[in-house]
Structures are given as C-alpha cells and as structure tokens.
Amino acid sequence: MAEARITCTGLSKRYDKLWALRGVDCTFSRGEVVMLVGPNASGKTTLIKCLLALVHPTEGRIHLDGTTIDARGPVPHPGYRERIGYMPQISQFPASLSIRQLLEMMADIRGGAEGGAEDSLVEELGLTAQLDKRLSTLSGGTKQKVSAVLALRMRPDILVMDEPTAGLDPVSAKRVLSRAAAVRDAGGTVLITSHLMEEVESLADRVAYLEDGHLRFLLPVSEILERTGVSRLSQALPRMLEANARPMSYAG
Amino acid sequence: MLKVFKYTLLDLTRNRFVLGYALLMLVIAQGLFMLEDDPFKALLSLVQVVMALVPLIALVFTVVYMYDIQEFTQLLAVQPIARRAILGGQLLAMAAALLLAQAVGLGLPLLVHLPSKASFILSVSGSGLVLVFAALGALIALRQREKARGVGIALVVWLLLVIVYDALLMWGMFAFSDYPIEPFVVPVAGLNPIDLARIMVMLEIDLAAMMGYSGAIYRNFFGSTMGMVAAAAIMLMWVVVPTWSGFRAFRRKDL
Structure with a gap:
C-alpha cells in the first residue's frame, strides 16, 4: 500500500439542517487517482471543499501532509495549500481582466514560482491566441480551460478537480486528464469528481462512491470489477450498491 | 493583501x-453648480444629494460586487x-475604487466651483460615508448567502439610516417638545453616520445658525475640538465595527 497522504476521520459537514457529509473515514495515498462518484448532492464537492478548507467540517478531522483540519480546532495555516492545485466545478473570474492578467496575477499571488502565460498547457489547450481577451467575453468551456491551467501549472503534489471535463471539448478533456495522470505518475495524489464512467475507468486507481453524505465504498477499480464479475464500471457500480445496501465507511 | 488589492483594483477600474457612479456624481455636481448662481446654494443641494446617494451606492455596490466575485474569492x-x-x-480595493470615483465626480467640481473649507468638509464627510457603507455592505454580503436577500437587507439598512x-x-x-430634550438629541443624532456627516457640513456652512436652539447645541458640541474628536471617533467606529465583524465572519465562512 502506498504512503497515505490525506486521512479523513469521522468527517461530517452540516449546512443548516442538511448533512452533506456524515462520518466519512477514508485515506488517499501518494501516486494514485481517486475518482469520487455518486449522484448529485451526494457530498463529493463538500468532501473536496473540506480538504481545501473552503468549508469547515462540523465533526471529525483531516490530516493532510502534516496539517490537521479539525472541526474543533483552529483554522489551518494557509501554507499547506502551496502544492495543491484545484479546478472548481464553476469557473468565474474578475470580468474585466484578460487571461494573461489572470495568469500573471495567480503567479504573483503564489510567489511567481510557476510558469506564466507561456506555459505549455496554455498552448495545448488552444488559449494562446486568446490570452488578451477579457475573461467576461469567454465561453464556459474556455473558462474551464483557464481554470485547468491555473490548477495544473504550479505542478501540484495534490490535484483536486471537480468535474473537470464538464463543458470541455473531447480533445481538451483528454489533454487535461492526461495532465492529471502525469501528476499521479510523478507521485502526486489526484482526486477527481466525475459522472462520466468512461473517464473514471480510464483514469481511476480507486473509486470512492458517495451517497447522501455517506461513503458507500472506496475500492480499487480492479477489486470492484472482480467482486461484481463484470468488465465495465458502469455495470459494476449498481451491483456494488445492491451488495452494500447499508452505508459503510471503508478506508480502502 | 497588497497583491489582492492591486488586482481587485485593476478589475474595478x-x-x-x-x-457610472463617477459620471453620475459629476453630472449632478456640475449641473447644480451651473444651475445656481450662488455656489453656496448649489453646495447645500449637493449636501442633500451626497447624504442620500453616497450611502445607497456604496452599500449596493459593495453587496453586489462581493456576490459577483464569490467564485473568484473561492x-x-x-x-x-x-x-x-x-x-x-x-x-481596500472596493473602498479605493469608490473613493476615486467620488474624487472625480464630487471632488473635482467642488474644487473648480467652490474651493472652500465647506467643500473640503463635504468631501471628507462623503468619503467617510463611503467607508462606513462599504464596510456595512461587505458585512451584509458575508453574513447573507443569497444575493437577492443581501441586496434587500442593504436597502432596508439604507432606508433605516x-x-x-x-x-x-x-x-x-x-412628542417630548415640552421637555428640555435637545441636549439628548445631539448624541442620538450623532450616532447615525449620515446625520453626523450632515451636521459637520451644516456647521461649516453656518446653517446651524438657522436651526435655532438645536443648531446652537450642535455648534457648542461639534464645533469644539472635543466634539470634532468625538465625531471622528463615531465615524471610525462605524467603519471598524462592521469591518471587524466581516473579518470574523469570513474567517470560517463556507465558500
């Protein structure tokens, strides 16, 4: 088993009366891609937002590379996010800035360690000709590309992507996912939420299935296929759910 | 913080x-000075406009902008x-952008048409109101998740004040005119930042003389050094308390 990098213990999050996460126990390791799947409002985005300290857990704790995010503890030092790349589900940027200004700004804010507008991913995703366009004039897909560049250009050790290919053309989607695989190959931890089973099959080392805030299972793809006796994840997941009717917390 | 300030200001420019705010203030101020023969009369009209419009614009702008940049804040x-x-x-960037717009829209016409201490006090009071209502607007946006509700609360706050x-x-x-309540009216009026700003300008234009006994009380209190310090302290409190509450709310806010 690879070295654990992120450990969630009894992680719960409540928004007013709604429990978005309930007692989630899981571990994510170095050098793996974990795909977070589950129906809408199952807690996938809340789980990754907890990791990023965008939302504060109601109960439980997260250990991430020596940093503890505790429901009852202080706000963690922001330095732990230095090597985390995050691509959100919805990308909105300051309307009147250009792509170039945004890239420069983020490099400036992060201390200028990573590449600028000349980044190879900018070219790969076909953004070079649009660098001086205002962000308000860009399509949703182009904004997603910009968001992917922001997440990937600082060579993250932990990469968190919330439905990264939604709105992207197939070629760009493939390029973004291959970059995510490269992060894994370099020893990084990659967490991706997705509803596309082909995407999950092609990239995932393990699959975490969330439902109603519960982690139903977190297992290697090969084990899921083996347990269900089918060759496709799209067929295997419903069978797994039937077999595990009761919610479970499985650290994998 | 300075980097966030720099890029947010760049966006706001x-x-x-x-x-639009800069242009609106410029048109109103310039129009009033051109319509009135006596620049002091124009200044009086401008005081009323500033006291109503500046808080409204600062509040609504801050609330709307804070919601609009939510994903970027994330x-x-x-x-x-x-x-x-x-x-x-x-x-800082929002306050700076509003102050800059106000300097162009209000400060410039005042400087051209009536370069006086009264104009200076109006500019300073207007700037104080920008800071107060920008801080209140930010607090509303940070406490209230829904944009429509946030704007609604901002309008209620504006109406109240x-x-x-x-x-x-x-x-x-x-109701209590039979009792000597005017000494109590001064601190109560002074607690409202808009009234406070208005009183400071009125005292400078010497309009307080026309306000009878109340005017005399205002002059006695706010005309003194102690009164000026108290006025500045109240204004500062109106900026500091909402700002501090905003920082507290943002520290653990779910984004």
Whole structure:
C-alpha cells in the first residue's frame, strides 16, 4: 500500500439542517487517482471543499501532509495549500481582466514560482491566441480551460478537480486528464469528481462512491470489477450498491 | 493583501458601476453648480444629494460586487494566502475604487466651483460615508448567502439610516417638545453616520445658525475640538465595527 497522504476521520459537514457529509473515514495515498462518484448532492464537492478548507467540517478531522483540519480546532495555516492545485466545478473570474492578467496575477499571488502565460498547457489547450481577451467575453468551456491551467501549472503534489471535463471539448478533456495522470505518475495524489464512467475507468486507481453524505465504498477499480464479475464500471457500480445496501465507511 | 488589492483594483477600474457612479456624481455636481448662481446654494443641494446617494451606492455596490466575485474569492481561498489577506485586499480595493470615483465626480467640481473649507468638509464627510457603507455592505454580503436577500437587507439598512432614523428622531422631539430634550438629541443624532456627516457640513456652512436652539447645541458640541474628536471617533467606529465583524465572519465562512 502506498504512503497515505490525506486521512479523513469521522468527517461530517452540516449546512443548516442538511448533512452533506456524515462520518466519512477514508485515506488517499501518494501516486494514485481517486475518482469520487455518486449522484448529485451526494457530498463529493463538500468532501473536496473540506480538504481545501473552503468549508469547515462540523465533526471529525483531516490530516493532510502534516496539517490537521479539525472541526474543533483552529483554522489551518494557509501554507499547506502551496502544492495543491484545484479546478472548481464553476469557473468565474474578475470580468474585466484578460487571461494573461489572470495568469500573471495567480503567479504573483503564489510567489511567481510557476510558469506564466507561456506555459505549455496554455498552448495545448488552444488559449494562446486568446490570452488578451477579457475573461467576461469567454465561453464556459474556455473558462474551464483557464481554470485547468491555473490548477495544473504550479505542478501540484495534490490535484483536486471537480468535474473537470464538464463543458470541455473531447480533445481538451483528454489533454487535461492526461495532465492529471502525469501528476499521479510523478507521485502526486489526484482526486477527481466525475459522472462520466468512461473517464473514471480510464483514469481511476480507486473509486470512492458517495451517497447522501455517506461513503458507500472506496475500492480499487480492479477489486470492484472482480467482486461484481463484470468488465465495465458502469455495470459494476449498481451491483456494488445492491451488495452494500447499508452505508459503510471503508478506508480502502 | 497588497497583491489582492492591486488586482481587485485593476478589475474595478473597468467596472461599469464604478465608472457610472463617477459620471453620475459629476453630472449632478456640475449641473447644480451651473444651475445656481450662488455656489453656496448649489453646495447645500449637493449636501442633500451626497447624504442620500453616497450611502445607497456604496452599500449596493459593495453587496453586489462581493456576490459577483464569490467564485473568484473561492479560487483565492485555495491559494496559500490567509483569508484575512483576501478580504483585506478586496475591501481596500472596493473602498479605493469608490473613493476615486467620488474624487472625480464630487471632488473635482467642488474644487473648480467652490474651493472652500465647506467643500473640503463635504468631501471628507462623503468619503467617510463611503467607508462606513462599504464596510456595512461587505458585512451584509458575508453574513447573507443569497444575493437577492443581501441586496434587500442593504436597502432596508439604507432606508433605516436615511429616513426612518430621522423620522423617529423628529417624532421624539415633537412628542417630548415640552421637555428640555435637545441636549439628548445631539448624541442620538450623532450616532447615525449620515446625520453626523450632515451636521459637520451644516456647521461649516453656518446653517446651524438657522436651526435655532438645536443648531446652537450642535455648534457648542461639534464645533469644539472635543466634539470634532468625538465625531471622528463615531465615524471610525462605524467603519471598524462592521469591518471587524466581516473579518470574523469570513474567517470560517463556507465558500
């Protein structure tokens, strides 16, 4: 088993009366891609937002590379996010800035360690000709590309992507996912939420299935296929759910 | 914080709302000075406009902008920078953009048509109101998740401070007119930042003389050094308390 990098213990999050996460126990390791799947409002985005300290857990704790995010503890030092790349589900940027200004700004804010507008991913995703366009004039897909560049250009050790290919053309989607695989190959931890089973099959080392805030299972793809006796994840997941009717917390 | 400030300000320099605010104030101020023969009369009209319009625009702009940049704030919050630096930079940039717009829209016509101490006091009071209502707007946006509700609360706050507060004060003065309540009216009026700003300008224009006994009380209190310090302290409190509450709310806010 690879070295654990992120450990969630009894992680719960409540928004007013709604429990978005309930007692989630899981571990994510170095050098793996974990795909977070589950129906809408199952807690996938809340789980990754907890990791990023965008939302504060109601109960439980997260250990991430020596940093503890505790429901009852202080706000963690922001330095732990230095090597985390995050691509959100919805990308909105300051309307009147250009792509170039945004890239420069983020490099400036992060201390200028990573590449600028000349980044190879900018070219790969076909953004070079649009660098001086205002962000308000860009399509949703182009904004997603910009968001992917922001997440990937600082060579993250932990990469968190919330439905990264939604709105992207197939070629760009493939390029973004291959970059995510490269992060894994370099020893990084990659967490991706997705509803596309082909995407999950092609990239995932393990699959975490969330439902109603519960982690139903977190297992290697090969084990899921083996347990269900089918060759496709799209067929295997419903069978797994039937077999595990009761919610479970499985650290994998 | 300075980096967030720099880039937020860069974004705001091309914001239509800010440009529109500068233009609106410029048109109103310039129009009033051109319509009135006596620049002091124009200044009096301008005082009324500033006291009503500046709080409204500062409040609504701050609330709307804070909601509009929510996703971007989220993006900043996943970078290795403290949340206080993010909010600090954004608040400073919004205040700076509004103050800059006001300097062009209000300060410039005042400087051209009536370069006097009264104009200076009006500019300073207007700037104070920008800071107060930008801080209140930010607090509303940080406490309230829904944009429509946030804007609604902002409008209620504006109505309360611009109209209801004064109406209640006048009702109190009328209802208790048989009693010597005017010494109590001064601190109560002074607690409202808009009234406070208005009193400071009125005293400078010497309009207090026309306000009878109340005017004399205002002059005695706010005309002194102690009164000026108290006025500045109240104004500062109106900026500091909402700002501090905003920082507290943002520290653990779910983004």
